[in-house]
Amino acid sequence: MLINQSxxxxxxxxxxxxxxxVDLIKESYSKIEKLDNKLHxxxxxxxxxxxxxxxxVKDKERKEDSSxxxxxxxxxxxAYCTENFRTTAGNKILDDFIPPYSAAVYKKIIDSGSILIGxxxxxxxxxxxxxxxxxxxxxxxxxxxxxxxxxxxxxxAIAISxxxxxxxxxxxxxxxxxxxxxxxxxxxxxxxYGRVSRLGAIxxxxxxxxxxxxxxxxxxxxxxxxxxxxxxSLDSTSSKTKVDRYSQFLGAPIKGKTIGLPKEFFGKGLDxxxxxxxxxxxxxxxxxxxxxxxxxxxxxxxxxxxxYLIALSETSSNLGxxxxxxxxxxxxxxxEETKKRILLGTYALSAGYADKLYKKAQKLRTILIQxxxxxxxxxxxxxxxxxxxxPSKIGELINDPLKNLMEDxxxxxxxxxxxxxxxxPAGFAxxxxxxxxxxxxxxxxxxxxxxxxxYQQETDWHKRLPPILNI
Amino acid sequence: xxxxxxxELIDSLSKLAKINLTKEQEEKYAGEFSSxxxxxxxxxxLDVENIPETARVTDEGNVLREDKIEPSFDQKQxxxxxxxTHNGYFLVPQILKED
Numbered sequence: 001m002l003i004n005q006s007x008x009x010x011x012x013x014x015x016x017x018x019x020x021x022v023d024l025i026k027e028s029y030s031k032i033e034k035l036d037n038k039l040h041x042x043x044x045x046x047x048x049x050x051x052x053x054x055x056x057v058k059d060k061e062r063k064e065d066s067s068x069x070x071x072x073x074x075x076x077x078x079a080y081c082t083e084n085f086r087t088t089a090g091n092k093i094l095d096d097f098i099p100p101y102s103a104a105v106y107k108k109i110i111d112s113g114s115i116l117i118g119x120x121x122x123x124x125x126x127x128x129x130x131x132x133x134x135x136x137x138x139x140x141x142x143x144x145x146x147x148x149x150x151x152x153x154x155x156x157a158i159a160i161s162x163x164x165x166x167x168x169x170x171x172x173x174x175x176x177x178x179x180x181x182x183x184x185x186x187x188x189x190x191x192x193y194g195r196v197s198r199l200g201a202i203x204x205x206x207x208x209x210x211x212x213x214x215x216x217x218x219x220x221x222x223x224x225x226x227x228x229x230x231x232x233s234l235d236s237t238s239s240k241t242k243v244d245r246y247s248q249f250l251g252a253p254i255k256g257k258t259i260g261l262p263k264e265f266f267g268k269g270l271d272x273x274x275x276x277x278x279x280x281x282x283x284x285x286x287x288x289x290x291x292x293x294x295x296x297x298x299x300x301x302x303x304x305x306x307x308y309l310i311a312l313s314e315t316s317s318n319l320g321x322x323x324x325x326x327x328x329x330x331x332x333x334x335x336e337e338t339k340k341r342i343l344l345g346t347y348a349l350s351a352g353y354a355d356k357l358y359k360k361a362q363k364l365r366t367i368l369i370q371x372x373x374x375x376x377x378x379x380x381x382x383x384x385x386x387x388x389x390x391p392s393k394i395g396e397l398i399n400d401p402l403k404n405l406m407e408d409x410x411x412x413x414x415x416x417x418x419x420x421x422x423x424x425p426a427g428f429a430x431x432x433x434x435x436x437x438x439x440x441x442x443x444x445x446x447x448x449x450x451x452x453x454x455y456q457q458e459t460d461w462h463k464r465l466p467p468i469l470n471i
Numbered sequence: 472x473x474x475x476x477x478x479e480l481i482d483s484l485s486k487l488a489k490i491n492l493t494k495e496q497e498e499k500y501a502g503e504f505s506s507x508x509x510x511x512x513x514x515x516x517l518d519v520e521n522i523p524e525t526a527r528v529t530d531e532g533n534v535l536r537e538d539k540i541e542p543s544f545d546q547k548q549x550x551x552x553x554x555x556t557h558n559g560y561f562l563v564p565q566i567l568k569e570d
Contacts, residue, residue, distance in 0.1 A: 098551070100549070193528045194528075239529060308511065309511060323563075326561055339490050343484045344504060347504070347508070357511070360514055363524050363525075364517065364522075405510075
């Protein structure tokens with residue numbers, strides 16, 4: 001299985017001509033053909049012959065200084081516009097939408113020479129944390145087909161977990177990269193807001209949406225972010241902050257670093273099995289010389305309310321543009337979950353309620369940011385759970401709207417402050433993967449990669465493969 | 472539980488958002504929204520006086536650029552995803568009635 005190797009190893013083997021891009025593409029498609037009718041990680045799969053032809057050209061034109069991802073297969077969440085290739089954002093309104101342009105991040109990956117395999121399944125518009133609110137087929141967790149893979153970038157995490165592709169591009173508004181990474185045993189990064197251009201990403205909530213890499217390891221993520229990050233004149237919220245050579249700084253020692261544990265994140269609502277995984281990870285970092293410091297974020301217990309009031313207000317506004325005149329189908333086609341989110345957002349913004357709900361949430365967002373900055377004066381990074389519970393059975397969350405919202409308890413709150421957060425595999429409970437978040441200062445991705453890399457040098461959770469690969 | 476959100480309110484929200492709902496959906500959403508908004512009501516008691524609102528988390532300030540013409544989509548590309556076009560225009564439903 002070639003795709004089990006790291007991006008760096010694959011690139012080296014390709015340059016030494018020990019393997020070819022054609023080999024990799026064939027392996028990708030054979031996995032997809034064998035498994036995807038059970039997993040549903042893709043909405044649209046690219047024509048195989050077209051991808052093979054592109055691989056032949058890449059094999060011929062590869063140079064010594066070609067990008068590290070040159071000639072590698074990849075997939076991308078269907079939330080990104082891909083020129084002349086169907087883009088649905090997981091919903092039927094855009095069932096036949098063929099974008100006239102490409103998302104900035106997609107263009108950067110393609111320009112570096114990677115080969116698109118297909119567009120990944122997702123909760124429609126990013127509305128959900130389970131990839132079951134898709135208008136296509138609900139996706140299944142490769143570790144247990146009866147359970148959700150997390151979401152909304154569930155399709156991407158499944159494709160990486162089963163080694164259909166070496167990497168994918170996800171999108172995270174309130175946990176959409178971190179949650180499926182945790183539930184499928186893959187690594188994913190929610191970047192600092194503004195680190196990667198959002199141009200061509202179909203919007204959920206514009207003040208929270210972020211574009212990030214998903215892969216098998218932290219090392220792979222560091223290479224990908226170097227390619228993806230940077231200022232884009234067409235996204236005014238993208239940042240001018242210098243992009244680090246993240247991969248060059250891996251391997252720094254942890255001694256002297258302080259890891260903060262917010263006490264509010266380990267209380268009521270957290271599955272004790274997940275808590276145990278997190279405590280074990282804390283002990284691991286302590287053994288390596290890190291200092292552990294309890295911190296407090298008092299208003300984070302209101303995080304879910306604040307997050308949803310803001311996100312749903314923004315989505316009701318963003319989805320107002322879908323009038324079916326210029327592109328897309330009728331508003332009748334919005335799925336049940338999306339209709340509810342639009343209506344709740346409309347409520348939070350409507351006359352008489354906006355001051356009590358939307359504006360109040362924006363003020364509380366300010367308090368969260370202040371508390372977060374205060375906490376980070378006492379520590380270098382924060383360690384936190386990703387999900388409060390193990391992956392639920394498919395259908396469970398749809399029937400329990402409040403539980404559905406609570407899934408974002410630990411991730412949505414971090415999105416509100418705009419901080420970066422790395423989700424890495426940290427153990428198992430009942431045979432299901434459990435991830436942890438390493439959260440840092442804004443534009444502190446380098447530090448997150450260093451800690452995550454160190455953890456993955458000493459543990460093998462991220463190397464474990466789902467049982468479906470043995471069938 | 473007390474119905475904070477009534478069927479009538481759902482009906483008016485659906486008109487504002489141009490989302491048609493069936494009677495069953497209105498009934499169901501009124502119940503679900505009551506429990507969600509009921510939960511979110513927890514923020515009502517919090518004191519936020521003198522706290523500024525946060526609408527964005529970047530420190531970029533105003534982002535300006537020179538006003539010059541850049542290449543863009545041609546008419547064909549612009550119209551290709553529309554289901555109703557006429558003589559190079561998007562066709563939209565009539566909104567003014569003839570008297």
